[in-house]
Amino acid sequence: VTLCGRRLPDLHPKHLMARSAEVIADVWERKGLVYSDLPFVRADGELIDVEVSARVFEYRGGPAMLLYVRDIRERRRLEAQVREQNAELVRLNQRISDLFGRYVSGEVRDAILAGEGILGGEEREVTVLFSDLRGFTTLSESTPAQLLVSMLNRYFTCMVRVIREHHGVVYKFIGDAIMAVFGAPWPDESHAMNALGAARAMLRELEPFNAEQQARGLPQFRIGVGIA
Numbered sequence: 001v002t003l004c005g006r007r008l009p010d011l012h013p014k015h016l017m018a019r020s021a022e023v024i025a026d027v028w029e030r031k032g033l034v035y036s037d038l039p040f041v042r043a044d045g046e047l048i049d050v051e052v053s054a055r056v057f058e059y060r061g062g063p064a065m066l067l068y069v070r071d072i073r074e075r076r077r078l079e080a081q082v083r084e085q086n087a088e089l090v091r092l093n094q095r096i097s098d099l100f101g102r103y104v105s106g107e108v109r110d111a112i113l114a115g116e117g118i119l120g121g122e123e124r125e126v127t128v129l130f131s132d133l134r135g136f137t138t139l140s141e142s143t144p145a146q147l148l149v150s151m152l153n154r155y156f157t158c159m160v161r162v163i164r165e166h167h168g169v170v171y172k173f174i175g176d177a178i179m180a181v182f183g184a185p186w187p188d189e190s191h192a193m194n195a196l197g198a199a200r201a202m203l204r205e206l207e208p209f210n211a212e213q214q215a216r217g218l219p220q221f222r223i224g225v226g227i228a
Contacts, residue, residue, distance in 0.1 A: 049071075049072050049073050049076050050070060051072050124187070126182060126184045126191055129163070129178075129179070129180045130177060130179055130225070130226045130228075131159065131178045131224065131226075132174075132175075132177035133155075133177075133222070134224055135222065136175070151213070151218060154209070154212075155209060155221060156178070158205050160178075162198055163180045165198075165201070166195070167188055167190075167194050168182045168198055180198070192227075195227050199225040202223065202225060203225070206221060209221065
């Protein structure tokens with residue numbers, strides 16, 4: 001048996017020798033050894049991955065060693081394929097988690113992705129918050145589309161963060177408007193106060209946003225907020 005152009009005994013980490021009483025005794029005590037991830041040179045010169053099993057048994061009153069060499073190339077290929085698929089699943093799950101986490105709190109996101117059954121239909125008293133931009137139609141008619149989208153993205157990012165900090169869930173965007181729910185999917189006895197706190201925080205958040213708009217020479221935003 002030749003592994004990487006050398007005999008199996010030369011590749012053993014204990015420098016196995018074919019007639020080494022010490023190694024034979026070790027193998028005998030453990031009832032065998034398995035050597036994995038060994039490259040194996042076949043008679044035709046092809047290098048393949050093999051698994052080598054060594055087992056000692058009694059033969060004619062003395063110990064004898066049996067070596068079994070198995071081609072594990074297909075197993076290695078399947079293991080690599082499984083690793084790649086698992087890595088892709090991790091990337092997709094992280095992507096879903098990141099996207100979902102933009103609109104709901106981390107606790108709600110984790111519970112929903114864990115399938116804890118909080119999406120089932122039920123009646124519940126909640127508080128709904130609506131917010132929209134004043135004069136958006138006029139603004140959209142006088143602002144280049146790319147610039148308008150950039151401003152809206154910055155504005156929505158600020159407001160979504162505030163809503164999440166107050167335990168709200170962004171239900172949807174309607175043009176320039178935001179609809180958020182407080183008290184679902186998790187029950188929250190303070191949903192009305194949280195919605196009110198979010199509305200006040202949104203008005204405060206608008207001040208530094210408009211200051212940045214002004215510094216950039218861009219129009220300032222005015223918003224209206226309604227709570228039901």
